[in-house]
Amino acid sequence: MVKIRSEPLELKTLQCLRVRMELSEQEEQNLLNLQQGYRGECAFDRRVENLGNHCIILNDLLLEHSNTMFQLDSLFITQQKIYLFEVKNYEGDYYVDGDRWYMKSGKEVKNPLLQLKRSETLLRQVLQQLKINLPVESYLVMINPHFFLYNTPIDLPILFHSQLNRFLSKLKTNLFPLNKNHKTLAELLRAIHIEKSPYVRIPDYTFEGLRKGIFCNGCGRPMEKVNRVFVRCRGCNCEEVIDTSIVRSLGEYKLLFPDRKITTNGVYDWCGGLISRYIIRRILVKEYDLVGNSKNSYFIKKE
Ligand SMILES: [Zn+2]
Incomplete structure (x- = not known):
């Protein structure tokens, strides 16, 4: 069983709007980030599609715990564990200094490990509430082969592009048949998944204000x-x-x-x-x- 990933509504909407109105620089940037993120997640999906039957994969779950929403890029239910993956498609050179991440230029970026930790904690609480006793193991997947992180401490839960194959083959040899409880858990998680994200950032627009015409599916021009x-x-x-x-x-x-x-x-x-x-x-x-x-x-x- 799989909960498949589809293009996020925010991304689809911005792609439609881009050819029909001027987006601000920030909106353009948001669109690029969403596109790149989505491409990364799809690349991850392709890498894990052959894991077989003994693993339930739930993608893009949006859950809530004590009034806090959190999104899980990919969650695997296996016989002994739940695996949580946060997928990032960063490209280029970065370095890490303590809890902080920087681009090579010195510009600080959000440390994705903090986001992962937060999601993991919230997921544990949700599982506790559901009376599920499976341990959770979480990883940050840096899916882009052109990403490099200087100064990475060896104990960080990061899977780099070059490590992913080894990780997945090892995981595959440790997969055993699932029972009814695993399937029930998957159904429970799907049932509490929130369909409509409140975090979408979309500019205001009206029918009258948008450019009319038929726009190319490839390059976006009229x-x-x-x-x-x-x-x-x-x-x-x-x-x-x-x-x-x-x-x-x-x-x-x-x-x-x-x-x-x-x-x-x-x-x-x-x-x-x-x-x-x-x-x-x-x-x-x-x-x-x-x-x-x-x-x-x-x-x-x-x-
Ligand atoms: Zn065209």
């Missing part, structure tokens, strides 16, 4: 209509079937405006008038039911 079948990116020249580009743009519309009704006119405006209402309507009726009378009609997802 697309133009080529003929009745294709649109083409003005930046990278890639082409996309009109139907696909509308479904994709509609996905962005729904993500950014979950409460806004889906109407032919709305989607027409959203796509910058690039595609005729007739085609948009044809695509919408394939996947949606039309409700309401002609003037105020809108679409809802087919049952």
Whole structure:
């Protein structure tokens, strides 16, 4: 059993917004950090996907204990232990001085081990509350092969890129069949997982204030209509079937405006008038039911 990882809502939203409005420098930076973090987590997922059946993997759990929320990048339930992994995708040279971490330039960064410790403590308390007696072992995974940490004390619970394979093969030889209690624990943790993170940092935006059009899935630049079948990116020249580009743009519309009704006119405006209402309507009726009378009609997802 696995709780799979999906692109965080904050990341998806910022990616949609970036092509349709100016992001501040801080928002751009936040987006880059989220992208890099997510890529790192996915890289970790690929490394652990062959661990087999005797290990339950729960990704991206957001839990709460005594009014404090904490996120767990990856949690493994094995027969004898729970493993907790905090995955970081830092790149470049860093050094450690006591409890502090610095970039080579001297700029201090948050010590990820403190975050790991905090999560571990809170997780222990949650487990205690659930009357679970498994020990917890936690590691900071520095997944990027181009990361180096000078001055690392030997006893820090860090797994560097070059150590991960050895760690995982050792772990694999120590995996034994799980029983009903392990599965119950996994279900309990999934049940108390908080779906909607309150920590998302997204700029204010309105439908009116955003750029309209169809934007390239690759480079984010505006697309133009080529003929009745294709649109083409003005930046990278890639082409996309009109139907696909509308479904994709509609996905962005729904993500950014979950409460806004889906109407032919709305989607027409959203796509910058690039595609005729007739085609948009044809695509919408394939996947949606039309409700309401002609003037105020809108679409809802087919049952
Ligand atoms: Zn492009």
